[in-house]
Amino acid sequence: MDTKKIAYLLLNEAGIGIVLFALCLLFSLFVPAFASMNNISNIFTQISINTVIAVGMTFVILLGGIDLSVGSVLALCTILAGLTITKESLPLSAAIVLSVIVSMAAGMACGLFNGWVSERWKIHPFVVTLGMLNIARGAVLQVSNSRTIYSFPKEFNAVGTVSYFGIPLIFVVAVLLVLFGHFILKKTVFGRMIYAIGNNEEAVRLSGHNVKFYKVAAFVICGATVGLAAILYMLRLNIASPILGNGFELSAIAAVVIGGTSMSGGKGSLIGTLLGAAIIGVLNNGLLLVGMGDFARQMVTGIIIVAAVVLDTYRAKVSRMLI
Amino acid sequence: MKKLLAVVITVGLLMSLCGIALAADKPVVGLVMKSLSNEHFKKMEEGVRKWADADGTFELVPVGMNSETDIDTQISAIENFIARKIDVMVLAPADSAGIAPFVKKAIDAGIVVVNFDNKLETAALTANGLPEDFLYVGPNDEKGAYMVAKYMGEKLGKGAKVILLEGSPGADNARQRQEGFLRAVKECELEVLADQTAHWEIEEANTVMTNLLTRFPGVQGVITAADGMALGAVRAVEAAGLGGKVLISGYDNQDQAKAMIRDGKIVCTIDQFGAENAIEAIKIGFRIKNGEKFSGWTETPGKVITIDDLN
Numbered sequence: 001m002d003t004k005k006i007a008y009l010l011l012n013e014a015g016i017g018i019v020l021f022a023l024c025l026l027f028s029l030f031v032p033a034f035a036s037m038n039n040i041s042n043i044f045t046q047i048s049i050n051t052v053i054a055v056g057m058t059f060v061i062l063l064g065g066i067d068l069s070v071g072s073v074l075a076l077c078t079i080l081a082g083l084t085i086t087k088e089s090l091p092l093s094a095a096i097v098l099s100v101i102v103s104m105a106a107g108m109a110c111g112l113f114n115g116w117v118s119e120r121w122k123i124h125p126f127v128v129t130l131g132m133l134n135i136a137r138g139a140v141l142q143v144s145n146s147r148t149i150y151s152f153p154k155e156f157n158a159v160g161t162v163s164y165f166g167i168p169l170i171f172v173v174a175v176l177l178v179l180f181g182h183f184i185l186k187k188t189v190f191g192r193m194i195y196a197i198g199n200n201e202e203a204v205r206l207s208g209h210n211v212k213f214y215k216v217a218a219f220v221i222c223g224a225t226v227g228l229a230a231i232l233y234m235l236r237l238n239i240a241s242p243i244l245g246n247g248f249e250l251s252a253i254a255a256v257v258i259g260g261t262s263m264s265g266g267k268g269s270l271i272g273t274l275l276g277a278a279i280i281g282v283l284n285n286g287l288l289l290v291g292m293g294d295f296a297r298q299m300v301t302g303i304i305i306v307a308a309v310v311l312d313t314y315r316a317k318v319s320r321m322l323i
Numbered sequence: 324m325k326k327l328l329a330v331v332i333t334v335g336l337l338m339s340l341c342g343i344a345l346a347a348d349k350p351v352v353g354l355v356m357k358s359l360s361n362e363h364f365k366k367m368e369e370g371v372r373k374w375a376d377a378d379g380t381f382e383l384v385p386v387g388m389n390s391e392t393d394i395d396t397q398i399s400a401i402e403n404f405i406a407r408k409i410d411v412m413v414l415a416p417a418d419s420a421g422i423a424p425f426v427k428k429a430i431d432a433g434i435v436v437v438n439f440d441n442k443l444e445t446a447a448l449t450a451n452g453l454p455e456d457f458l459y460v461g462p463n464d465e466k467g468a469y470m471v472a473k474y475m476g477e478k479l480g481k482g483a484k485v486i487l488l489e490g491s492p493g494a495d496n497a498r499q500r501q502e503g504f505l506r507a508v509k510e511c512e513l514e515v516l517a518d519q520t521a522h523w524e525i526e527e528a529n530t531v532m533t534n535l536l537t538r539f540p541g542v543q544g545v546i547t548a549a550d551g552m553a554l555g556a557v558r559a560v561e562a563a564g565l566g567g568k569v570l571i572s573g574y575d576n577q578d579q580a581k582a583m584i585r586d587g588k589i590v591c592t593i594d595q596f597g598a599e600n601a602i603e604a605i606k607i608g609f610r611i612k613n614g615e616k617f618s619g620w621t622e623t624p625g626k627v628i629t630i631d632d633l634n
Contacts, residue, residue, distance in 0.1 A: 031538075038563075039537045045562075046530050137360075146365040148551070150579045161562060237529055237558050239579070241551075243360045244526060288534045294492065294520045 027286035047281035056225030064265030069132035071245030077230030082240025104227035111223020115216035160235035198266030359387030370598025415440035468503025476511025528555030
């Protein structure tokens with residue numbers, strides 16, 4: 001392998017990883033506690049939910065779409081799952097399994113609505129998912145009567161704190177999902193079609209493929225990941241709440257974009273998304289440990305989001321020069 | 324044909340609207356709250372509705388907002404009430420300065436306005452030609468926060484290390500609670516390790532608290548400005564293996580807080596009796612309508628809730 005190729009690979013695949021590594025190095029120099037196993041384990045827990053949602057979001061954004069409804073749908077999923085799991089007429093194991101199914105199904109149904117409506121009437125997903133954001137939020141407040149559900153079975157709550165050698169179970173789930181999604185995107189016909197449509201929808205349509213199917217499927221996948229994220233949320237905080245998830249769509253989009261996925265579709269990867277979510281999590285954690293105030297922290301996070309994407313445009317230029 | 328149908332339907336709708344207005348011979352009370360997604364206001368609505376149904380002498384029109392700071396919807400609600408010429412409006416302003424001009428409009432339109440739950444800012448009142456001592460019926464958040472923090476301070480003892488989790492910066496009740504916390508903290512000579520916002524959110528409180536525990540493992544107490552944030556802090560403390568070793572307080576006495584006090588996970592919270600507050604405001608509104616004069620701050624009570632109150 002010549003140096004050009006190595007440089008190309010580094011820039012293309014590891015660019016965002018280098019930023020993450022630099023941030024971690026910087027924080028551990030300033031605050032020794034940052035690099036402690038406990039703190040790293042905390043960061044893993046804190047980024048898991050955003051990572052899972054961002055996986056689904058990546059599918060949607062790869063097709064040039066967007067899903068603004070994930071936060072509200074997440075709340076809806078937790079409440080529906082919460083109502084199921086606290087039903088005393090059900091035996092414990094059945095209640096837990098059923099709540100997972102209910103949560104995933106609710107998420108997928110919302111995703112199906114988003115995808116089908118925007119395809120059937122050719123409406124930009126921005127508008128349809130903005131509608132769904134309100135529909136789901138209204139529905140969850142209605143269903144829950146704006147009350148939080150908190151009396152989950154002890155056995156369920158216990159799973160939330162399980163960790164293997166300091167790596168929390170919910171993070172393991174998030175990483176497995178990333179790897180599974182990565183396999184689908186890179187190694188299956190379905191995944192390659194998503195990239196193809198993102199790059200040139202018209203060409204794919206003219207070659208006789210059903211573009212609509214893939215576009216709707218991406219939203220259903222996004223809904224399914226939100227349903228899974230809802231279960232992880234319940235495991236982590238042991239509550240289901242109708243008001244949670246405000247602004248989660250923005251964190252997920254930020255993770256996807258920082259991870260190098262193009263907002264116009266066709267370019268990006270789930271590994272990048274995982275790293276993007278990690279950068280947001282590390283910033284949140286590290287800046288607090290350094291002792292930075294609330295307002296400054298919010299500004300710095302914003303600056304880094306923009307800087308990461310600006311850097312990305314240079315990265316693309318440099319790697320094009322190298323080829 | 325379609326046009327005709329549309330005209331018929333429109334006329335029908337208008338007539339039924341008039342019908343509603345004509346049928347309302349009872350006095351009408353508008354209850355303007357903040358977000359009904361907040362358990363505090365949801366419970367308030369239910370409490371007041373129940374009381375109004377039992378009372379039966381007036382028609383109650385409750386309105387809630389989409390979010391805590393949804394000032395636009397609140398202004399439209401007030402304008403609708405002015406157009407409808409209701410008799411009494413009790414109002415929990417989403418923005419204690421921005422709503423003042425619309426309070427003035429409502430009063431000029433002959434509506435009795437009672438400010439409750441969240442006090443209108445004095446400077447905004449005078450700037451809009453309203454009296455400086457405009458009536459406010461409601462709890463004293465500064466005092467409530469002081470009571471909670473004072474209770475925590477006595478439990479923890481002098482010199483104890485505490486973390487404060489605040490509401491959204493910019494919200495008046497968040498600021499008042501922070502002031503109350505800090506007054507008690509000073510008086511009890513507690514050491515404040517961090518005074519941080521978690522924007523009223525459970526998830527954010529959990530993340531902030533988890534990270535703060537890494538920075539300050541020796542923390543002894545956590546004083547929060549909302550029950551939800553207390554819940555987030557409880558999970559963080561438990562996950563760090565410090566369950567029971569860190570004393571945590573909430574605010575607002577929601578159902579989840581009661582459950583956590585029973586389980587010994589939080590020490591105390593405070594009840595400011597939202598529904599009773601609103602009912603008091605409506606009663607005073609009718610007394611003003613009958614010619615009585617009120618001004619200044621009619622303070623409604625707050626009570627620190629501990630395990631002793633729940634048994």
